[in-house]
Structures are given as structure tokens and as C-alpha cells.
């Protein structure tokens with residue numbers, strides 16, 4: 185009996201050990217492959233210049249169009265998502281406070297939206313784009329990516345708001361704050377670390393997604409100046425270069441992947457750093 | 469430079485003549501609080517005398533916290549609660565005010581069961597209420613922070629770390645910080661809901677002694693489950709049971725010679 189228990193424990197420990205380390209291993213392997221292939225082709229020119237004629241056949245130039253384009257698109261989408269998401273999260277937590285059923289249904293639906301593959305958002309965004317009379321452009325891309333990341337943002341904000349203790353609000357009100365003062369000086373401060381993490385999470389999802397912008401953002405070798413122009417993105421830039429029959433161009437795809445991975449890592453590290461920094465005052 | 473009449477409350481208080489001092493600071497008339505499920509407070513009528521410690525006693529769930537929260541209308545935060553009746557604070561019915569509610573609430577400092585400092589530094593916690601009052605003068609704020617932290621005996625412990633987060637203090641220190649924060653807005657009343665239940669014996673003693681000093685200038689309404697604390701502090705005891713006030717009066721009468729069976733039972737179980 186006893187030996188079986190000991191054996192069982194060791195087995196469980198072994199499995200969790202393997203599972204944990206295989207995840208880390210896969211991540212490191214992925215980074216190794218991307219960086220070892222990509223760093224060869226990466227140069228200042230890749231980052232700081234636009235593709236010149238024949239770039240996709242091995243000509244000169246870089247992927248500045250995609251770097252800036254991705255940035256424009258994700259920033260735009262995140263702003264749009266915040267504009268929709270903040271009132272939505274507040275609505276769930278303030279107006280619906282008595283209607284637990286409705287609250288939970290909405291949360292469930294948002295979680296379901298989170299799980300929908302981004303190609304479906306892409307297809308929906310495409311239909312919406314035609315419906316609105318737009319063509320593939322920065323604006324259409326922003327709208328589609330915003331559709332993709334808004335549920336994530338709302339739920340993440342909602343989770344933060346949910347954890348803010350009502351006693352903290354009582355303390356603020358009893359000191360004589362109005363609702364606005366309580367929201368800005370207490371709830372905002374208490375939630376700031378969480379809000380920043382949520383924001384960067386949504387931003388990261390937006391910058392890395394290819395499928396949602398496939399039909400809606402278009403592609404261009406230039407940097408768009410208006411919302412009406414098509415825009416290049418890093419994921420699509422990788423996709424196009426990787427589909428090339430030319431070895432050199434395929435290597436450049438990895439260079440673009442290095443840039444994208446670097447951005448994603450940067451976002452996650454700054455999320456960590458910022459949330460730590462703003463978490464120091466949080467009341468538990 | 470504009471100076472602000474910070475001591476106006478004190479001045480006003482000095483002007484109050486003796487006779488007015490005898491009138492209750494809070495008068496509750498026919499207060500009802502109910503939810504869809506049922507009544508929490510049933511037709512409460514109560515007068516709270518000035519500069520006394522009034523202790524609310526009663527078994528768990530009898531409505532003590534709800535009564536405290538109706539006094540400064542924190543019941544507003546719980547939309548499911550329907551409140552009716554009158555709660556006169558110095559003659560003004562707080563249940564009827566709308567625009568002046570923040571100012572009315574500043575007449576009452578709140579201490580909750582567990583301390584909830586604001587998510588800012590120690591200094592800013594005490595300065596918070598002053599800033600809400602529109603006081604911007606840095607020296608004035610610094611002075612008030614120091615005075616109030618000294619008052620609760622926290623100054624020496626925190627004077628070198630005023631900019632640290634308030635959550636870095638121990639629970640006992642946090643509770644004293646919350647008291648200092650409340651005192652800084654110069655209330656007339658302190659609402660204390662089991663303020664020592666999360667504290668160690670030493671911190672509890674500190675708070676109790678503070679209350680004894682503070683009643684010179686403040687009216688204190690204290691909810692407690694500790695009968696000995698009630699004996700130590702109370703000038704007036706109110707015993708509640710299922711949303712009703714069953715007995716009230718001088719602690720010697722209430723605690724030594726209870727009239728009703730429920731109170732007798734409560735006192736026996738409590739000891």
C-alpha cells in the first residue's frame with residue numbers, strides 16, 4: 185500500500201517535471217530556430233528601409249513598411265478597443281451589479297468570443313468592410329483587429345474591476361469623494377497595474393495576428409499617410425516572404441519574424457515591469 | 469495667497485451654546501432598510517448623544533453594520549438596499565441631501581472591520597480628504613498629516629517612510645492610519661465597525677485608548693462583539709436583535725441588569 189503511494193507520487197512529480205520542462209524547451213527551441221535563421225538576414229537596412237523594387241525577389245530594401253504598419257494598426261485598434269471596452273467593462277461591473285445572471289452570461293459570451301479563431305474575425309471584418317463601403321485599408325484593418333481584441337480587453341478590464349473591494353470604495357466615499365473622484369483617484373489607481381497588463385495583452389494579440397488583417401488591411405510597400413490607404417503588417421510580410429521560392433527571401437522572412445518576436449517579448453517584459461511598478465500601492 | 473478657513477469647524481463648535489450641546493448629534497426616526505428578501509432594519513428610532521461613545525451590540529446579522537452604513541449613506545453603494553425614514557445629522561436629513569452628500573459624509577469618519585487604506589502612499593492617505601476639501605497649501609497639508617499621525621501614535625513609526633505604500637504597514641498600523649485619515653477631514657462623528665477585530669491585543673489597546681481621548685471632541689459610534697470592550701468604553705449601549713433595538717441605556721443597567729430574555733442570553737453566551 186505504502187510503496188504504491190510513494191510510487192504514485194513520484195510518477196506524478198515526474199510527469200509534471202516533464203510537462204513543465206518540455207514547454208520551456210519548445211519555447212527555447214522556437215526562439216533558437218527563428219533567431220538562428222533570422223539573425224543572418226537581419227541588418228539595419230531590414231529595419232530602417234522600405235522595400236525597393238524587386239525586394240520580394242531578393243532585391244534591396246527592408247520591412248520598415250510592415251514594422252510601422254503593424255504599429256499603426258495595433259495602436260489604432262487598441263485605442264478603438266479601449267474606447268469601446270472601458271465603458272463596457274464599467275457597465276458590466278456597475279450597472280449590472282444586481283443582475284448576476286446577466287453579468288455572467290455576458291462574461292461567458294465574451295469568453296466565447298475570445299476563443300473564436302481570428303480568421304473568422306477576418307472574414308467578418310471583410311463583410312463589414314464591404315457593408316460600410318470601405319476597401320482594404322488601415323481603417324478597415326483597425327476595425328477588424330479591434331473586433332478581435334475588444335472582447336479580450338473587456339474581460340481583462342472586467343477581471344480587474346471585479347477584484348476591487350467594495351470596502352475601498354466605501355473608504356473613498358466616506359472621506360467625501362464624489363463618484364468621479366472615487367473612480368479616478370481610487371479605482372483607477374488600484375486597477376492601474378491590471379489595466380496596463382490588459383492593454384499590452386490586447387496590443388500584443390493585435391500586432392501578432394495575421395488572419396484578421398489578411399482581407400481587410402491590404403498590403404503596400406509604403407507607409408500609409410491616411411486611414412484610407414492600405415497598410416502592410418509584419419505577420420503578412422512574413423507570410424509573403426516565406427511563400428517565396430527564393431532561398432534568400434525565405435531567410436528574410438525569418439528576419440521579419442525575429443523583429444516581430446522581439447516586439448512581442450518587449451511587450452510582455454514591459455507588461456511585467458509596468459504592472460510590478462504600479463502594483464506596489466495595491467490594497468489586497 | 470489664499471488661506472483656507474480650516475478651523476472653521478472647531479470655531480463653529482465653540483460657538484455652539486451649552487443647550488445645543490445637549491441635543492443629540494444624530495437622530496434616527498423610523499429608519500427602515502429592506503431588500504427584496506426581507507427587512508434588515510425595522511423602524512429604528514435612536515438618538516445619539518454628542519461627545520459620547522455609543523456601543524452597538526447584537527448577534528451577528530442583526531443589522532449593526534447596515535445601521536452604521538445608513539448613517540453616512542454608504543447603503544447607496546448597494547443598490548439592492550431600500551432605505552426609508554429620516555437620519556438627521558445635526559438636524560439635516562442625510563437621506564434627502566443630494567449635492568451636499570460628500571460634505572455630509574465628511575462629518576463622519578469611518579473605520580471598518582478590516583483596515584482599507586487607499587492605494588497610495590502613507591502621506592497621501594492622510595492628505596486625501598484635505599485635497600478633496602480643496603486645500604492645496606502644501607504646508608497646511610504637511611502640518612495636518614503630521615498632527616493626525618501623531619494623534620494616532622503613528623508618527624514616530626512612519627515619519628521616515630511617509631512615501632512608502634500604505635499597504636506596507638502592519639494591520640494595526642493600517643487601522644491607525646485609517647483613523648488618522650478620517651480625523652484629517654475634521655469629522656464630528658466616528659463610525660467604527662468592529663475596528664479592533666482584526667488587531668492584536670496591543671493595537672486594540674491603542675485604539676481603545678485613542679477612542680477615550682477622542683470622545684472629548686467627537687461622537688463615536690462603535691460596533692463590537694467584545695463585551696469587555698463595551699464595558700471599557702461605552703457611555704451608552706444599544707442592543708439590537710433582528711433589525712430591532714431591544715434595549716438601550718447606561719452600560720451599568722444594560723450589561724448588569726438586562727431586562728429582556730434575548731439580551732440576558734446574549735450576555736451569557738458572550739461571556
Ligand SMILES: Nc1ncnc2c1ncn2[C@@H]1O[C@H](COP(=O)(O)OP(=O)(O)OP(=O)(O)O)[C@@H](O)[C@H]1O
Pocket residue numbers: 503508526527528529530531532533534535546548549
Ligand atoms: N447588501 C445586502 N444585500 C442583502 N442582504 C444584506 C445586505 N447587507 C446586509 N444584508 C443582510 O442584512 C442583515 C444584517 O447585516 P449586517 O451586516 O448589518 O449585520 P451585522 O449586525 O453587522 O452582523 P455582524 O456582526 O456579523 O457584522 C444580514 O442578514 C445580512 O445578510
Ligand SMILES: [Mg+2]
Pocket residue numbers: 532533534661
Ligand atoms: Mg457587521
